[in-house]
Amino acid sequence: MERDVAIIGVGMIPWGRYPDPKNPTAYPERTMPEMAVEAIKRALEDAKISWRQVEAMVAGVYLWVSQQAGVHGILSGTAIANLMGYTGIPIVSVANACATGQSILREAVLAVASGECDIALAVAADKSAFGFFRPQSTDAKADIDYIRFVMCGETNPAYWAMECRRRMYEAGTTEEDLALVKVVTSKPAPHNPYARYQRTFTLEEVLKSPMVCDPLRLLMICSTSDGAAAVVVCEYEKAKKICKKPVYINAVTVGTPSFGDPTVRLTYTSSFKKPGVPTLSESRNAVQRVYKMAGLTPDKIDVIELPDNSSWHYFAYLDCILNLDPGEPEKMLRQGDLDPITGKIPVCPSGGIGAFGEAVVAQGLAQVCELVWQLRGEAGQRQVKKDLRHALAQTYGYAGNNAATILSKGW
Amino acid sequence: MNGEALIKKEKKKVPIVEGLFTWPSDKPALIAARCKKCGAIVFPKAAYCPNPDCEKDPGNMEVIELSRRGKLWSWTIQRYSPPPPFKMEPFKPYAIGLVDLPEGIRVLGMLATTENLRCDMEVELTVGKLYEDGENEYITWMWKPVEDVSKK
Numbered sequence: 001m002e003r004d005v006a007i008i009g010v011g012m013i014p015w016g017r018y019p020d021p022k023n024p025t026a027y028p029e030r031t032m033p034e035m036a037v038e039a040i041k042r043a044l045e046d047a048k049i050s051w052r053q054v055e056a057m058v059a060g061v062y063l064w065v066s067q068q069a070g071v072h073g074i075l076s077g078t079a080i081a082n083l084m085g086y087t088g089i090p091i092v093s094v095a096n097a098c099a100t101g102q103s104i105l106r107e108a109v110l111a112v113a114s115g116e117c118d119i120a121l122a123v124a125a126d127k128s129a130f131g132f133f134r135p136q137s138t139d140a141k142a143d144i145d146y147i148r149f150v151m152c153g154e155t156n157p158a159y160w161a162m163e164c165r166r167r168m169y170e171a172g173t174t175e176e177d178l179a180l181v182k183v184v185t186s187k188p189a190p191h192n193p194y195a196r197y198q199r200t201f202t203l204e205e206v207l208k209s210p211m212v213c214d215p216l217r218l219l220m221i222c223s224t225s226d227g228a229a230a231v232v233v234c235e236y237e238k239a240k241k242i243c244k245k246p247v248y249i250n251a252v253t254v255g256t257p258s259f260g261d262p263t264v265r266l267t268y269t270s271s272f273k274k275p276g277v278p279t280l281s282e283s284r285n286a287v288q289r290v291y292k293m294a295g296l297t298p299d300k301i302d303v304i305e306l307p308d309n310s311s312w313h314y315f316a317y318l319d320c321i322l323n324l325d326p327g328e329p330e331k332m333l334r335q336g337d338l339d340p341i342t343g344k345i346p347v348c349p350s351g352g353i354g355a356f357g358e359a360v361v362a363q364g365l366a367q368v369c370e371l372v373w374q375l376r377g378e379a380g381q382r383q384v385k386k387d388l389r390h391a392l393a394q395t396y397g398y399a400g401n402n403a404a405t406i407l408s409k410g411w
Numbered sequence: 412m413n414g415e416a417l418i419k420k421e422k423k424k425v426p427i428v429e430g431l432f433t434w435p436s437d438k439p440a441l442i443a444a445r446c447k448k449c450g451a452i453v454f455p456k457a458a459y460c461p462n463p464d465c466e467k468d469p470g471n472m473e474v475i476e477l478s479r480r481g482k483l484w485s486w487t488i489q490r491y492s493p494p495p496p497f498k499m500e501p502f503k504p505y506a507i508g509l510v511d512l513p514e515g516i517r518v519l520g521m522l523a524t525t526e527n528l529r530c531d532m533e534v535e536l537t538v539g540k541l542y543e544d545g546e547n548e549y550i551t552w553m554w555k556p557v558e559d560v561s562k563k
């Protein structure tokens with residue numbers, strides 16, 4: 001990059017439902033732009049700068065626009081600026097499904113790295129739809145997602161379950177392994193004030209939860225949530241002057257699939273397979289690119305935030321991130337190597353998406369917030385018990401959209 | 412026409428979305444497109460070859476019928492009803508599978524049964540009803556296990 005970039009402030013609001021009738025004080029009625037404003041306030045306070053000092057903003061576009069937010073959902077950036085107060089800065093709104101959070105971080109970083117400005121803000125808020133996600137149109141000609149849904153009845157967990165069953169068939173993953181993911185990732189959840197489910201789960205509870213899509217049970221699948229997060233980035237030399245613990249951005253990128261990948265991605269009904277092209281190529285492409293940009297290898301990563309949308313994802317993304325064969329992450333989990341706090345390679349010290357419920361477009365930034373707190377040593381009782389140098393975050397890849405980020409201590 | 416006649420009359424089977432498989436047919440096949448230059452196949456059919464190295468000329472894409480038999484790569488059972496626009500009346504848990512066809516394409520689809528499914532078993536294309544009204548039954552493509560003739 002032309003100029004180095006660091007994170008000088010992060011902020012998020014607790015994940016949940018806004019409003020939550022059971023707890024209206026903590027979870028009042030909030031629109032998505034209002035949730036974004038709350039996250040921005042916290043990030044600016046953390047960075048000790050004012051809104052006027054922000055020179056560019058990139059906003060995530062809500063995925064459920066047609067159901068909830070209309071045009072203001074698509075043009076989310078200016079809808080948020082309308083609440084913050086217009087200052088004339090460049091603002092862009094970006095839709096990249098689950099990868100949105102780190103896609104907008106990338107855009108903010110590029111604005112600073114290119115020299116367009118010194119301080120930029122990435123913000124995303126989402127009120128993710130309840131229950132099974134569905135197509136956003138009923139047009140069979142224009143929307144292949146509609147065809148997939150009405151002709152095949154394939155929900156997101158159904159797709160995950162098919163991948164999971166094949167993994168069990170080929171790599172010997174057991175039902176107990178799938179349950180163990182929830183048990184282990186929920187360990188730090190009681191210590192994360194931003195998590196929606198601040199509790200742990202036992203193996204028995206997970207194995208007795210209702211079957212949703214065989215072999216995936218309810219507690220092996222994440223729920224959906226409302227949430228918002230914001231990250232302030234700054235040119236590195238300036239960041240060192242105005243911030244005690246700037247978090248250096250080694251790399252952030254977006255990954256898309258390779259032609260010939262056998263994965264039949266959500267929203268699609270087929271794939272054309274080419275020999276030698278791996279599955280989940282959008283994830284492998286993103287991860288390999290951040291390693292290359294950062295000049296690092298998987299063994300140099302000290303802590304990981306990954307998208308545990310289901311127990312299958314947890315294992316599949318570890319294959320991609322650590323370059324493992326299916327079956328190896330399962331073994332590491334059983335041995336305790338992946339414990340979120342005490343593991344050799346702690347995974348999801350935030351409690352993961354299992355503890356949050358996915359707020360789709362904001363989730364990638366929530367991962368970055370957690371890694372910033374971990375690197376700064378501010379994660380309290382969920383602070384990872386090892387010396388952290390490099391931290392990696394990876395998002396999920398709905399419909400072939402993926403993103404990854406590597407961060408390190410910049411002080 | 413009296414009520415009795417209506418009941419006896421066999422309802423017309425209508426694809427929920429037209430043009431995805433050959434119909435009416437005793438041996439329905441999925442309709443896809445294949446690139447004449449590189450052999451890449453897309454289902455449903457598309458105007459352009461998905462190969463990044465192929466020219467984007469709709470004239471290269473020919474409409475083909477896919478093999479009716481393949482191998483079940485994996486499957487699941489959807490235990491709860493998806494929200495609209497999915498429609499199945501009455502709802503009952505159904506299986507969904509991913510099927511590898513000899514042409515090198517993997518295709519999604521519901522399965523005609525939830526029983527005795529296993530990875531890599533041979534399956535064949537059929538159709539099945541999801542719902543009906545006074546006149547029609549509304550159908551989609553489904554995969555059904557091929558009977559093991561040797562065991563008969």
Ligand SMILES: [Zn+2]
Nearest residue numbers: 446449460465
């Ligand atoms: Zn071609």
